[in-house]
Amino acid sequence: MAGGAREVLTLQLGHFAGFVGAHWWNQQDAALCAPTDATEPPGELCPDVLYRAGRTAHGQETYTPRLILMDLKGSLSSLKQEGGLYGDRQLDAAIAWQGKLTTHKEELCPPNPYLQDLLSAEGVLSRDGIWRVKPIPNGKESSIRVWSDFLRVHLHPRSICMIQKYNHDGEAGRLEAFGQGESVLKEPRYLEELEDRLHFYMEECDYLQGFQILCDLHNGFSGVGAKATELLQDEYSGRGIITWGLLPGPYSLGEPQKNIYRLLNTAFGLVHMSAHSSLVCPLSLGGSLGLRPEPPVTFPHLQYDATLPFHCAAILATALDTVTVPYRLRSSPVSMVHLADMLNSSGKKVVTAAATIPFPLVPGQSLPDALVQLGGATAWTPLSACGAPSGTRFAQSVVLRGLDKACHTSRLAPGTRLPSPLHACDTGEDVLARYLQQEQPGGRSSAHLLLAPCKVVPPYPCVFSPSLSRHGLLLDGPPLGAAVESIPVLGALCSSSTSGRALGDLARELGKLDVRRWASFMDAGVEQGDVEEALQELGSLAQCYQGGDGLAG
Numbered sequence: 001m002a003g004g005a006r007e008v009l010t011l012q013l014g015h016f017a018g019f020v021g022a023h024w025w026n027q028q029d030a031a032l033c034a035p036t037d038a039t040e041p042p043g044e045l046c047p048d049v050l051y052r053a054g055r056t057a058h059g060q061e062t063y064t065p066r067l068i069l070m071d072l073k074g075s076l077s078s079l080k081q082e083g084g085l086y087g088d089r090q091l092d093a094a095i096a097w098q099g100k101l102t103t104h105k106e107e108l109c110p111p112n113p114y115l116q117d118l119l120s121a122e123g124v125l126s127r128d129g130i131w132r133v134k135p136i137p138n139g140k141e142s143s144i145r146v147w148s149d150f151l152r153v154h155l156h157p158r159s160i161c162m163i164q165k166y167n168h169d170g171e172a173g174r175l176e177a178f179g180q181g182e183s184v185l186k187e188p189r190y191l192e193e194l195e196d197r198l199h200f201y202m203e204e205c206d207y208l209q210g211f212q213i214l215c216d217l218h219n220g221f222s223g224v225g226a227k228a229t230e231l232l233q234d235e236y237s238g239r240g241i242i243t244w245g246l247l248p249g250p251y252s253l254g255e256p257q258k259n260i261y262r263l264l265n266t267a268f269g270l271v272h273m274s275a276h277s278s279l280v281c282p283l284s285l286g287g288s289l290g291l292r293p294e295p296p297v298t299f300p301h302l303q304y305d306a307t308l309p310f311h312c313a314a315i316l317a318t319a320l321d322t323v324t325v326p327y328r329l330r331s332s333p334v335s336m337v338h339l340a341d342m343l344n345s346s347g348k349k350v351v352t353a354a355a356t357i358p359f360p361l362v363p364g365q366s367l368p369d370a371l372v373q374l375g376g377a378t379a380w381t382p383l384s385a386c387g388a389p390s391g392t393r394f395a396q397s398v399v400l401r402g403l404d405k406a407c408h409t410s411r412l413a414p415g416t417r418l419p420s421p422l423h424a425c426d427t428g429e430d431v432l433a434r435y436l437q438q439e440q441p442g443g444r445s446s447a448h449l450l451l452a453p454c455k456v457v458p459p460y461p462c463v464f465s466p467s468l469s470r471h472g473l474l475l476d477g478p479p480l481g482a483a484v485e486s487i488p489v490l491g492a493l494c495s496s497s498t499s500g501r502a503l504g505d506l507a508r509e510l511g512k513l514d515v516r517r518w519a520s521f522m523d524a525g526v527e528q529g530d531v532e533e534a535l536q537e538l539g540s541l542a543q544c545y546q547g548g549d550g551l552a553g
Helices: 015-033 089-096 113-119 138-143 178-184 188-203 221-235 256-276 309-323 336-343 367-374 428-439 497-512 519-523 528-543
Strands: 007-013 051-055 061-065 067-073 123-125 131-133 160-167 208-216 240-246 279-283 352-356 393-401 444-450 489-496
Touching: 007 015, 007 188, 007 221, 015 061, 015 067, 015 208, 015 240, 015 309, 067 188, 160 178, 160 188, 178 221, 178 256, 178 519, 188 221, 208 221, 208 256, 208 336, 221 240, 221 256, 240 256, 240 336, 256 279, 256 497, 256 519, 256 528, 279 309, 279 336, 279 352, 309 352, 309 393, 309 489, 336 393, 336 444, 336 489, 352 497, 367 428, 393 428, 428 444, 489 497, 497 528
Parallel strands: 007 067, 007 208, 067 160, 208 240, 240 279, 393 444
Antiparallel strands: 051 061, 123 131, 352 489, 393 489
């Protein structure tokens, strides 16, 4: 549809998905509120892809995420299920009722002290005339228990869907197993509620290009995601469905049941969601999808705590904000379907993500110099718990954002000997395309270069090295002590033999399990035949990545 936004509906399924989603929407909100200048022209990304315009009953115009999220009882803290933007639905009903009224009021959960500090934070007027919120000290980040503690974006009343039969806190009534999650959307109560919300958002879209799903992969929400993707494929065929399977940071071998459940939920989730999605990408800062724990990934210029979901989710949201750029562009966008088709040929529906956060650039340095210094794609940090990208790479979609246009090409004087072929390119787009062609000769590549950086203002955690400037550039002098507010990022989605190796390893680990020892997982609705079928499907998925395309690695 020329000139119009090609809308995307986002589904967030699970509590860690809520953490990633809260950071994601905070970053979108920061980009919406950001001042524009010559170095950051408006319009590269179209916010209408993700947001919807509306109006309250009192005529107030609103702009809220096109979002449906599902979580468990006790996960909202002080956030109302209907949000605070459109008023209290129960209060509105009471005003309309003229008869006798009896009120039963549940005790409210007090706001998190971190959120109170954030919302009342004293701003400072900087030298460039922009009002900035002071960052919150790191010591208070451990007090964040739920994603609603730091969500700064108003939600539509139709966004939040609570699963009341399971508890977020405590040891009893937890949504732990894939079968439990599947059964949730088999119940008419929850299925009809989801369908009602889907129809509400669908009816107001002019051209919905598809759905992006953020789904916990390690717990029972993998089953919810499996049923949700099946519903979307059945009801809205032809639309793109890109699923991000989310896993939190490191885990402990001291909790064998949780570890086994995590393996089973991950395996079942990947099999079922890949069957009903256009594309599936695991996202994690952990080193492995399997039972053997691996150290969390590291970044040269980030100092994060891998045990804090608040930190891990922020980094994954930043990567997500970059790799989803192609289908959110205002000019010459790539649809979700076309992006998936480019990456998932011959059944390769499971892809991996990688990123350089922040992209290392010294003030005054050119993009060709920075890419030569960065080296190959293996220098990127893997974000899918599948190991470093290696072997055959069949296709990739790469986005580089946040670099000033003046540094896109080489600034060497005429007649100077060129250090690399990249220095001979006339545009930044050509530089990036040639770099990818060098690193992946013969493979399919799609590249996008944006001026707009990723916004990382509070409540984004303070995880950046003191060697970074306010705009995320590497300082070649002493630290300035300025809070980082935006960063350049290089992100990539890749279809490679790495995915096949990880899926094969997962199948082998699943095959070694004696599932009869984990009767509680099976009692939740999974049978021995389901395990054997998942094992076969994992093996079939892994085989899709063995040869076939004949592309060089």
